[in-house]
Amino acid sequence: MEDLRYREKLLCSRELHPEDSIIEVGEGIGCVRIGGRYTAGVPAVIAGPCSVESESQIIEIAEAVKAAGAAMLRGGAYKPRTSPYDFQGLEAEGLRMLLKAKAETGLPVVSEIVDAGNLDLFADVDVLQVGARNMQNYALLKALGRTDKPVLIKRGNAATYQEFLTAAEYVLSEGNPNVMLCERGIRTFETYTRNTLDISAIPVLKGIGHLPVLADPSHAGGRRELVSSLALAAAAAGADGLMIEVHNKPEEALSDGRQSVTPAEFAKLMSRLRRLKMDIEE
Amino acid sequence: MEDLRYREKLLCSRELHPEDSIIEVGEGIGCVRIGGRYTAGVPAVIAGPCSVESESQIIEIAEAVKAAGAAMLRGGAYKPRTSPYDFQGLEAEGLRMLLKAKAETGLPVVSEIVDAGNLDLFADVDVLQVGARNMQNYALLKALGRTDKPVLIKRGNAATYQEFLTAAEYVLSEGNPNVMLCERGIRTFETYTRNTLDISAIPVLKGIGHLPVLADPSHAGGRRELVSSLALAAAAAGADGLMIEVHNKPEEALSDGRQSVTPAEFAKLMSRLRRLKMDIEE
């Protein structure tokens, strides 16, 4: 890292924790393990819509992604949007719908939390996602560090690897070891893609640290037609997981339709991922 | 802006509010007006240490910057730091010391708030600063929008002009019109400077919007020897205000000593600013 002075004492570093961390999500038969040998060469896939829009929408998508092999369901209820006048999510009602889909399919669910004051509402959400805009909202990270829930932190769009790892450290240092990192693209001069997927982040973060590293090809590229290539590349680079936006009617999506794939396209991507036979031992 | 679709309905835009906004800070004789003709060609200067470190430190610096002509005193009590192991500020005790310095000098005070839960502690702080890391912490911005206090928002280090203005909109749309913007440098490939001061942000934001625009040459350059040139440039570009880090013992500062000027250097900068005779009418 451009500045290595923290490395020796970071809980997220290999120095203090040489073996890969394994994060357990959900319980019973639905339990998913992420990290180390569990996801080497075969990333766990989190799929679903950017936003929960209705009970029928989230349940229909949940059943489709489960059938295609997704390990978890994603769905946003609290949406930090650039403009206060954009759709902000269905909030508590959206969480209720997401949990209904969890009950129907048995898939563990992932949803973004933007305010520690809402923690009670997330009691049955399996993974608490911290979005890129809040990656350095240390008050929120510390509050999540005082829970024992799995936390998925997305990289800020201009965060260095060191800043990303020290953000995770805010959760770890409060006592919660269940942290996953997600590369979702950084901001560069190139505007054809929504962001620039920093594929190097995967081997770098897994080399310096022991936390599972996921990638989000949907937000990174911002274009449906790129999702498959970027997902395969992330898997080949060693990603422990992938977040894929899937919508049953992308053209009608209330957010991020441009980068959402259909259930049919998602099923094809899953089969390509399975056919990507990665040789995991060096 | 790369995307003008919001412009027409933004409260921060000239379309809805053609004249410059004037923000009043403090009351009585200590009252400072920022914006429009009040600061045209003669920016209001906010000076002080990055962090409040002791009562004697903040009072000594406050008296020095007041004597040199500063309009407001800055001092951090809650410090969002990249590492959880770095000095995090004196918190409530630091605010108490800052308010003591306010009482001693009569200077209105500016301090960063990182958690809406602390609002009560900031009751006597004149300007609530939102740091670059929290520029898109919309939960915090909305909470500040429900107060009537002046809010100073620093630009996120990778925020576009549109994202910066829509962040301000989160405060305005909740009913608080007292918002100031501060350009503090953006993240680029150049690492010699801590950040790259985007001097164009000053005329652009004042052209599109009506809110006062300040600049922070200390954080932007990250080097003591650049502060004076960057401050003069910002004034020439039309900045309504400047934030300057001043420390009585920079080499011993608990944070940002590298970019802090001494009281003597600050006095020289103030005299150069006064000698910079800007011709304000086009």
Added chain:
Amino acid sequence: MEDLRYREKLLCSRELHPEDSIIEVGEGIGCVRIGGRYTAGVPAVIAGPCSVESESQIIEIAEAVKAAGAAMLRGGAYKPRTSPYDFQGLEAEGLRMLLKAKAETGLPVVSEIVDAGNLDLFADVDVLQVGARNMQNYALLKALGRTDKPVLIKRGNAATYQEFLTAAEYVLSEGNPNVMLCERGIRTFETYTRNTLDISAIPVLKGIGHLPVLADPSHAGGRRELVSSLALAAAAAGADGLMIEVHNKPEEALSDGRQSVTPAEFAKLMSRLRRLKMDIEE
């Protein structure tokens, strides 16, 4: 592209040339075909040292990379270096050594040309490489466009996709259709890696255009330990070729030793690439 006004009339676009271009390098049994079905799922690998340093060095490396399955040999003789005081390459003598290695191994050779005045010296070099610094040296590109030799253009470190494609257009529009593009990393705020490999460039450039697209994981990451992961990712994203820096004594290399792999590491990478079974039909 952020600006599509050129698209319709660009010779490099799918609009004018729907099928993939196939570039033939070398002749007779050593002939290599790059593009389309020839390299779908199995990228052609160009391997060798950053700089030709001696006849024994280049021949030893050439034999090693050939044995491991490389399709072409790379070796720099004219080196554009940031400082005029750095090693500038062995120039004409370096080309002679490179051609000796070609004669010994039968591998087609790739070398960078920095001045059209040197074209005669490159008569027996199979692929003329234009480096990132010269991507917009249009005088050079036009001169290469008046030859019929394969030209490999590396992306400028801050070039947009459109600028990269229009640089290729300078060669194509002069009459030379034998152009290959190489993504070699862009310059971003992240300094842990030498550059940021823009993996999206591969599917984007192959989608908009018909020219073969290669990737250079060595220059992109700038670190030996990242080369393998980035090469596998580029292959999974659909790269038609890879440029890999290989040195028999990386620690003694006159340039770029930090990012060069040994012949043994290269052989292992080649076997991993072969084991990466990409399913090429969607």
Added chain:
Amino acid sequence: MEDLRYREKLLCSRELHPEDSIIEVGEGIGCVRIGGRYTAGVPAVIAGPCSVESESQIIEIAEAVKAAGAAMLRGGAYKPRTSPYDFQGLEAEGLRMLLKAKAETGLPVVSEIVDAGNLDLFADVDVLQVGARNMQNYALLKALGRTDKPVLIKRGNAATYQEFLTAAEYVLSEGNPNVMLCERGIRTFETYTRNTLDISAIPVLKGIGHLPVLADPSHAGGRRELVSSLALAAAAAGADGLMIEVHNKPEEALSDGRQSVTPAEFAKLMSRLRRLKMDIEE
């Protein structure tokens, strides 16, 4: 600089040449001196159109900018354009027209050279400009280093300060000490402005090195309405010179009309610059 290993031996550094370099442009009464006390607080202004379009156009503009106080005339004859299908300049005929305007007004002239093979055609051009795209075209820089003409190098749009200074070193190390540097904006994520004027480059480059540093607010901002604010800011930051695009009919300009000011706007800017009374001693 991120890498200081060259500093000690760079001819452009203050270590080897503590005093400011003074560059003499033109001869006799038209002679202009740039650097040190000659331009401290009062930058020399180079004005004119992006491209020479006709004899009447360049002469009309030359007379207007001379009347307003410009020190030199700029006019492009060889235009490196992103697309080979864009207007490429009038070439030799454009240079003839530019020299006609020089004869009519006595203003020294500045024009871009893209190929060392054209040096004879530039015999009567006073300043040879190297554009941003060719900042690392070392073959061209070395050729200019073997002349004794003033060379104006524009910063590459992603060049670090060190890369910019070492590009100048390619000219200096060949024996030509007459080099000027020009900050023209760097490429960042912000797209509202054409580039991001890196105002810090002025004090940094003048601090590390001894060569005159100019700024080009026209290319940096890419918008007519920003030219005045950015020019004033550059002057306040200590620029030794300014390059301003002026066109008599901006809306009809064959290139860069969007960022060109009219002669009337230019005259107003010149009067604001004169009224900007910089106090040059610290």
